[in-house]
Amino acid sequence: MVALASLPVYSTLARMFFGKGLGGLANAIRLFFTPEIISLLRGEYLQDGWESLKFFLFILLCIGWVLSASELLTKALF
Template sequence: MSLELVMIILLLFLNIPVYKFLYRVFFVDNDDYNETVRHTFTPNIISLFRGEYWKDRMNTTRLHFFIIICVGIVVLEYLVLNKVFEILA
């Protein structure tokens, strides 16, 4: 296994407390999260007929931002650590 892959896997596990913090920032409770996931996988046309179109769009956007921020944190940490290892080597 390459050093880069090991570093990424390690960062994914070390950031679990950060993910939990962000989860509490983005979602009120588990029911809120479950509703957000439900809206994400419900086609927009169905949400429109149910009268939940804008709620669907907001929940989908909220989940996407949560995922993007979590992935972005790992990417930024990887880039910083990679640069530190380059300088030290």
């Protein structure tokens, strides 16, 4: 329930990390799952590291938001 209610927060975080369009997010996901050796051979190694870090931090913040909001709601209600 909290995860669905937090969709505006996810959208705001995505815009902060990847810009307005979905192209930046799609590129970050592509580079996150591309092995480093392939990125090195394509000449995208530094970009891969940066985009992977941004995507990892984005996922970490989304999970942290849900966990902290759930904890606050639990303490407020019980």
